[in-house]
Amino acid sequence: MSVTDNGSLVKKPGLLIAAIVLGVILNPLNTTMITVALPAIQNDFQLTSKDIAWLISSYFIVSAIFMPLAGKLSDHYGRKKIYLIGLLLVSISSILAPLSSSMMFLLGMRTIQAIGTSALFPAGIGIVRTFIDKNQNRVIATLAVFATTSAAFGPTISGLLIEYAGWPVIFYVNLPIIIASAILTLVFIPNDSRIAGTPYVWDFIGIVLFGMLMTCWMVFLQSLENDFNLWTFILSIVTTLLFYFYEKKKRDPFINVVFLTKNPKISFVYLQYILITLVFFALILSMPTYLQKVIMLDSKSAGLMMLSISMFAMMMTPIATRWIEKVGFRIPLLCGAAIGILGVGLLFAFNQTSNLIWIFIVLAIIGVSNGALTIGTQNSLYAMVTKEQSGIASGLLQTSRFIGNILASSLYGLMFTSGVNDGNKNSIAIVLLIVSVLIIPGMLYITKKDKVSEKEN
Template identity: 60%
Template sequence: MLAKNKQHEKLIIIAVALGVILNPLNTTMITVALPAIQEDFHLNSTEISWLIASYFIISAIFTPLIGKLSDTYGRKNIFIMGLGLVIVSSILAPLSPNMPLLLITRGIQAIGTSALYPAGIGIIRNNIHHNQNRVIGTLSVFATTSAAFGPTISGLLIQFGGWPIIFYVNLPVILISAIFTMFFIPKDKKTAATTYKWDGVGILLFSLTITIWMVFLLSLEAGFQIGTLFVAAVITILFYVYEKRREEPFINVNFFKKNMNITLIYGQYILSTVIFFAILLSLPTYLQGVLETSSRVTGITMLSLSIFAMVTTPIATRWMERAGFRIPLLSSVSMVLIGVILLATINHTSPLYWVAIVLAVSGIANGVQNIGLQNLLYSFIDKSESGIASGLLMTSRFLGNILASSIYGVAFATGMNDGNMKNMAFVLIFVAIILFPVMLYVTRHERKKSLD
């Protein structure tokens, strides 16, 4: 009976895992397709960056929102709804005749994939009874590291059907997840009517905050827009003050006030994501546009990043179980800095093996830092707060992705070339340097060594 229950739980985990990877995969599969989409729709780098940024903005808004909806209407129902939206978008997106329609279908896809993580975590909490915290942590890491495989998958497939084919990749994944969900995930238990008060003003202010900051960052190409900066700062302050006073806020800003370490860890996670995704976003386009590689060769080269990130994660987990967080995380920051310094050496004469080495260094650094920061975060919070902590961690990842896409849009606004790649690398070096003192601070005291 115990073996049967464990087997059943494994099938539930597979169903959730397949849904969870759809968001990170769809954020990165499109990176190899950007040159073709840009050419087909006659876009500049700033315009094409909105195809990336809008996905993250929608994800950042809807992930916590749908998390609350799943508590009200059932995790399984919301999970199935999310899969349905991704199916619709994956069929319609390849048929888009212009950029506005492609943005709309990508927006539908972002809403659908945003439903899958919070609903999936809720399903795990309700139905998985063996090593639940480890399963949730693994899914969170899986959701992040799987993003690194996006460029490889799309690079290998685009040669057969152009950029539209990347959307069809979702269909078999959704099919398997849907079948497992229907047959193995129990129905949601009926609960008493909830008294949750929807924070409409908070949702609106949060949406305006990240959107206006995005507009400001992308407008830097044309000069420093003081008016836009002022509006962004005012709305940010309004959002914070309003949410601080709410009993049931959309984003629990008071959670950050409990412990400075928690706030700094989220900040570290944002900056770490900025570096990782900026590399993930820019190099596929650089390889095709400057080194003139095919989509297939680009995908194979990018595999260096994903393989090393994935392989390093379990090794880093065992390392931290034995040595604690401080040495592994400080080592990862050193690797991050080395990686972005090496990134600045890449130019139009660089051999592909050198690009692969640079990607490998970045992959190793991300593998250690990703799992390390997540487990360090959970070491500072009570188990009762793991839900809000994981939700805010995902929001932090989206904010990091938004910043990275902004850097990409500004850095390459005048075209993809060696000079602009170096400019982006110098920005990332600055970000990597910031990571050092903060990591020294948050790892100075460890509440517990165990990563269970």
């Protein structure tokens, strides 16, 4: 049972990579673009803050569920087919969402958009792993760079477009990207064979339980903004245990929990990715508010300041990739973690009277750390799994990212409930410093006995 793997079928690998890049950026781009549009959407549909919160949360819930599912389906039925279906779903939502006449219709279109974009990353990584043999890690690094860039520029792009054309334009902007990706995919990506054997058996109960546990944990974490909800916490624990023991007994589970328990290093990679995302996204959420309300910058200046994190993360990604190719994972990942501790520690070193250049430098240091940690952790995962497992592995990696986003959102709500000031900024920094320190032993564990391979996987 194997997936056809023939790099010689690819005549123009650069255009194959371009097709995947265009699809991969859609999920992070649509995650950040809508943030600027929320006030206009709230006014048009007369929504409460709770309605808006669920408009955002639903995207994370659906993405967290469907990324591993799409990875599983792409491993089984063929990556190109699932990738094209994902593009089709995003195009449908991008055309119909601007025509929404109610909150429920818009929520439905965002759900379809989340399902479609969730298919693109795991299927795209699977295509790269199947057809790109040379410099595979560098190709994956390129995808990470473009994903980071699209997320970073999402608010800036949507802010400029909304000023001239209103909030519907954030959906229409997807269409030229989708069309270009679809054409390149149809022309330059070969058909890959599905796994031979019996048809894929849907684990409906496992999928439902996974959706329930993700929803319960998200509701619990978001409730921490107000108070600790004991019953929601208990329900989250119960659904998690039900999911684990049910999947453990399944012959063909939705998520192979036995595989994760037998391969603790892979499980720890996902845990590390959650912690890395928590630090990064907590700052992406909190610093713009801090810069505007405490430092008193306008939104445009605050946005430009925030580019320091993403810009330096983007610059560090290819550097870290080449470093890893030369010396292995351990040293680059530990250095990235140490730089992260330094950067988060320096959050205590500025306040409302600090020079903007100094704040820019502190955020840039954190960006350097994130660039090294993100690509290093991601590539360490792909070094541990087979090509046939790459779809589900990448899907679970992105699910880990969404869990980190949820934790960061909860931290933001908890710490800024009483107001935005230097004291609460420092409270966030304390939590993030603890998390940054915890990353060190995890990196030591997942890189234990790490050796440089003479041949790229």
